[in-house]
Amino acid sequence: MSLVRVVHTTAFTYGSPVTASYNEARMRPVDDGRQTVRSARVTVSPHTWTDSYRDYWGTAVTIFEVLKPHEHLEIVADSTVEVSAAAPDGADAPGWEELGSAPVLDAYPAFLAPTSTTAVPDDVAALALDVASGLAPGEAAEAICRAVRDRLDYVPGVTTVHSPASDAWRSGQGVCQDMAHLGIGALRSVGIPARYVSGYLHPQADAEVGVTVVGESHAWLEWWVGRWVAYDPTNRRFAGDDHVVVGRGRQYGDVPPLKGVYAGPGASDLEVTVEMTRLA
Structure with missing residues (x-):
């Protein structure tokens, strides 16, 4: 078993101001028999409202929109998760x-x-x-x-x-x-x-x-x-x-990590980083 912190950062830089952006992020780890989420948050800059729901497949989705002109958009998902190793097949597996x-x-x-x-x-x-x-x-x-x-x-x-x-x-x-x-x-x-x-x-x-x-x-x-x-x-x-x-x-x-639409220039620079730290 390990305790891991994951910081997933996605940043868009646009050539000219984007007037509106509508997005959904799937970046929060699941809670199940093998994983326990100790903490998780998704932050967006420029600051805006966020809401969340679980989709049909059980994935946590964070939705947000930015309705003021912006040339840079950054989404940071910061999670701490306790993870156990998967067990091998059991003897009672079906034929x-x-x-x-x-x-x-x-x-x-x-x-x-x-x-x-x-x-x-x-x-x-x-x-x-x-x-x-x-x-x-x-x-x-x-x-x-x-x-x-x-x-x-x-x-x-x-x-x-x-x-x-x-x-x-x-x-x-x-x-x-x-x-x-x-x-x-x-x-x-x-x-x-x-x-x-x-x-x-x-x-x-x-x-x-x-x-x-x-x-x-x-x-x-x-x-x-x-x-x-x-x-x-x-x-x-x-x-x-x-x-x-x-x-x-x-x-x-x-299960895409991020998808959405925006109004503005047709091209943007994308930078994605994932940082992981073992805490125990």
Whole structure:
């Protein structure tokens, strides 16, 4: 278990004044059986009102608008989270027949159907089916994610967050959201419910308490085999206490850290930083 502070700063600088801006931020970590949020706040400059709600997928959303002219917009999410390592699969995990039963299909339709960014080519589905042969669902899920990951090189800038998984597959290159989307699509193709996870990854497992380091916005996935199991395909391992969950959904489009519209110039400079500090 670890106690981690995350400071996520997003700053826009515009070439000329923006007259109005309407936004929603998904930057507050979740509270669940693996995480406890000790404190969390989202501040906006220029100062404005904020409100919050939970979206359909259970993610905390902060909404705000800035209705006075501004050339700079900064959003800072400052959170302290207690995180426990994920547990391995239990012995009571369901078999393939149970995964294909009506109760499971009725409970998880959103995490079994392909989406615009998780639909995989036929050869990925064939690979997943071949890898899963003879394995229990939990073992198969890890093997499928590893098999897909082994065919991709981690190369930033080749894709965008909205690129279809097939783009990364064809090029053999991508980043964490591509590997998550591909893994999710491959798992769904063999009947294992899977969902996208957005959050932060502490980059230094041996970082000293109190030392602030440059962290990372990160994406991984969870599959359901009687319970949700968190796995990081990019790093080929189960999620640990260095993974901080912010949101879950079908794909990246359900959990973007920030989205909105504004009235003003068509171009802006964007700067994003994530700072992470182990507190215990």
